[in-house]
Each structure stands twice: as structure tokens, then as C-alpha cells.
């Protein structure tokens with residue numbers, strides 16, 4: 195049995211259990227804190243997870259007047275954008291490529307990185323170029339950035355806003371009063387502890403807080419019982435970029451099109467490697483994006499199916515398999531790809547890239563149809579045009595890619611961030627209330643950052659008023675978002 199098939203089988207078995215159960219499996223953990231727990235005091239807004247959604251939530255809540263603590267299990271802010279090495283930021287423009295629609299905190303972060311030489315402004319980055327992996331549709335105005343610069347900028351912005359950051363700190367379980375989250379039990383370097391909070395924001399990407407509090411969740415795509423595949427990202431340098439580009443451009447006409455999108459960079463080289471028995475990855479082409487420096491590229495190409503991001507065993511097996519595939523890809527680059535003969539691994543991600551796990555069920559379930567038809571609800575807290583992008587659901591070369599059919603953008607309602615049944619809690623980022631396909635669009639980083647921006651404002655308002663987040667007037671959130679330079683149409 196090939197290692198890939200073994201993983202497929204073991205991963206599917208683990209994921210299978212959860213696909214049936216959804217979220218409430220852990221709700222029994224929501225017990226009160228123990229008297230031996232260290233008391234970390236109280237805060238207005240407590241953000242769990244320092245990824246694109248969480249960090250923007252924290253900064254926005256603090257700028258809106260709240261006392262804010264953010265906890266992050268890793269050692270830096272940025273989540274997938276830093277520890278996960280995911281790059282570039284997907285488009286922040288509308289469907290015409292003329293209007294920048296994700297602005298506010300996202301734009302400020304980009305501008306700060308550009309000023310430090312750690313990003314290229316999206317206005318200068320066009321589709322069909324090495325910066326967009328030569329993809330055309332849906333890939334205009336991406337933002338290449340350097341993860342080290344991003345780490346620094348996010349630290350700086352949190353510090354300026356007065357956000358208290360606790361790295362090396364994990365969620366154990368929410369503390370509940372009735373159906374309201376009133377704080378968290380956490381695991382720190384000192385051991386178990388507790389923090390009280392008026393409002394908690396679940397920005398874990400996996401909906402960990404919501405699920406453990408007992409909010410209803412689905413897992414992956416319940417209709418087919420699958421999640422999108424995972425990818426361990428890595429960055430390479432020492433690439434002779436003009437030579438690589440020449441090879442790709444000579445084959446551009448051969449790219450396979452899926453709804454107008456080219457998905458087959460280097461497929462001619464993959465065919466050679468496969469014929470020689472040197473390719474064992476469940477895809478037939480390579481997604482590589484040029485970075486800020488000319489010789490650096492982000493490689494989005496390892497593929498591990500059926501990973502359950504809520505299972506330690508499933509994640510552990512997948513991390514190891516991801517690193518095996520990185521070695522296979524380096525062999526591929528050295529032997530088969532012109533310009534990559536001397537390439538070296540600049541870094542590999544310190545955490546596996548998870549495209550999909552839980553979807554927390556909220557006051558509104560966002561659907562792919564809403565996005566493709568350009569629906570803009572009255573309580574929209576962001577506008578975006580990101581396409582529905584579902585990878586390899588049915589094996590290699592089965593990417594589904596659907597672009598917005600009507601209008602310049604769609605809206606994302608505040609209601610999709612408010613979980614059913616649980617108070618004192620807002621969800622931001624990958625786990626919001628969206629169907630599996632809709633999540634395949636809004637999970638990319640610019641919309642996640644815009645969701646965080648809105649979640650932080652809503653949380654600060656709820657904390658100040660002593661109100662449940664579901665009772666906050668979306669018009670008030672929208673008005674503050676506009677003051678804070680967000681684009682709402």
C-alpha cells in the first residue's frame with residue numbers, strides 16, 4: 195500500500211467519526227474553572243487565536259475602546275499567514291479589478307508592510323503573472339508578502355492598540371453561565387488558568403470555542419462526508435526566476451482550464467516525473483507564487499486528503515506526510531524544473547495548512563449562491579469578490595472554481611458571525627456560518643481579516659453595553675467600520 199493510500203484510509207476513519215457527530219461532542223467540557231487554576235483576571239474582549247481573523251478582531255476591539263486579551267497557541271501572530279507560510283493574500287479587489295473592496299485594517303497592514311519592503315501593493319500585482327501562479331480568473335491584484343515582516347507589523351499594531359498578547363497559551367474549554375460564555379480555562383506555561391471575559395471571539399479557524407460551548411456545527415461538506423485537502427506550505431529560494439518563467443510561458447497555451455482558470459502550471463514537468471516513478475502526490479500540477487524577492491517562491495502543492503484538524507493523531511500523521519511530500523517536491527524541482535536546479539528550502543510551515551474543518555451554525559448560513567449572485571445583505575460587514583474555490587474533492591485535477599456571476603461583489607452579513615444558541619460569543623474567520631462551498635470563498639485571508647475587523651467592533655460594543663452580541667445593531671457596527679476606513683459598498 196502506498197503511504198498516500200494509507201493516510202487516506204487512516205485519515206478517513208478518524209474524520210468519519212466526526213463527520214457524523216459535528217460539534218457537540220466536547221460540550222461536556224464546559225465546566226466551571228477549578229479552584230486550583232491560576233486567575234488571569236478579567237477582560238472586556240477575549241480573542242482566541244491570533245490568525246488573520248483573530249489579530250484583526252483584537253486590534254479593532256481595542257481601537258473601539260475595549261480592554262482586550264488575545265491568546266495564541268503558537269509564538270507569533272498571523273496564523274496561516276505566518277506559521278502556515280500561506281501566501282499571497284488572495285484578491286482584495288472587486289470583479290472588475292478596478293475597486294479595492296477589502297480595506298480598513300487589511301489595507302493598513304499591507305501599507306505598513308509595503309513601507310518596510312515586506313510586501314508588494316496589490317494595485318501593482320496582476321493576474322496571469324508569476325505572482326498569481328499564472329492563473330488569470332479570480333487572481334487579479336494579489337498581495338505577495340514576507341511572513342517575517344507580517345509577524346513584526348502585527349506585534350507592533352497590537353502593542354500600539356494596547357492589546358495584551360498571551361503566546362504559548364491554548365484554550366482548554368469555555369466557562370459557561372447557562373448558555374453564555376463568560377471566560378475560558380486556558381493552558382499556559384504556568385499550567386491551567388482562567389480568564390473572565392464579557393465577550394469572547396472564536397478565531398481558532400476550527401470553531402473550537404463554539405463547539406466546546408455546545409454551539410451546533412457541521413464538519414466539512416456533510417453531503418459528501420469530506421473536507422477539502424490539507425497542504426503543508428513551503429517557500430523556496432535560490433530560484434533562477436527568468437529561466438523558470440521562460441519554461442512556464444512556453445507552455446501557457448497547454449494549461450487546462452476550469453471555468454476559465456488555468457490550473458496546470460508545470461503539468462508537463464509533473465508528467466515527466468510521474469513517468470519516471472518520481473511523483474506520488476495526488477495532483478497533476480504545481481501551484482507556485484513568486485514572492486517579494488525575485489528568487490523566492492511560495493509552493494502550494496503538497497496534498498493530504500481527509501485530514502481531521504480536530505484530531506491530534508490525524509494532524510500528526512498529516513504533518514509527517516506533508517514533510518515527506520516537501521522532499522519529493524524538492525527532488526522534482528532539482529531534477530525536472532528549469533531554473534530550480536539550485537533551489538533550496540527557505541522554510542517549511544511550522545503548522546499544516548487546513549482548508550476546512552468545522553462550520554459553526556449561526557444566525558445566517560451563507561451559501562455559495564449568495565456569493566455567486568452578488569447578494570449584499572443589509573447587515574453586511576464586508577464586501578468581497580473571492581471565488582468559490584474547492585480543491586481536489588474528488589481526487590487529482592478536480593478543482594471546482596466558480597466566480598461571482600452578478601455584480602462587482604457580494605456582502606457577508608454580521609449574522610453569519612453570531613452562533614446559534616450560545617451567547618457571549620462571536621465567531622470570526624474560517625469557521626463562520628457558511629456552507630462548505632461558500633466557506634471555500636470567504637476563508638481566504640483578506641475576507642477573514644475584514645470579518646475580524648467587524649467582529650472586534652461588535653464585541654467591543656457588546657462589552658460596553660453589557661449586551662449579547664446578537665442584539666448589537668449591525669448599523670452601528672457598519673458605521674464604526676466606515677469610520678475605520680472599511681469599504682461597505
Ligand SMILES: Cc1cc2nc3c(=O)[nH]c(=O)nc-3n(C[C@H](O)[C@H](O)[C@H](O)COP(=O)(O)OP(=O)(O)OC[C@H]3O[C@@H](n4cnc5c(N)ncnc54)[C@H](O)[C@@H]3O)c2cc1C
Pocket residue numbers: 242243244245246247248265266267268272273274275280281282283284285363364365397398399400402424425426494546547548549622623624625637638639640642
Ligand atoms: C493550503 C492553503 C492554501 C491557502 N491559500 C490561500 C491564499 O493563497 N491566499 C489567501 O488569502 N488565503 C489562502 N488560504 C486561506 C487562509 O490561509 C485561511 O483560511 C485563513 O488564514 C483563515 O484565517 P483564520 O484567522 O480563520 O485562521 P488561521 O489562520 O488558521 O488562524 C487561527 C489561529 O488560531 C490559533 N489557534 C487555533 N486553535 C487554538 C486554540 N485552541 N488555542 C489557542 N490558539 C489557537 C492557531 O494557532 C492560529 O494562529 C489558504 C489556506 C490553506 C490551508
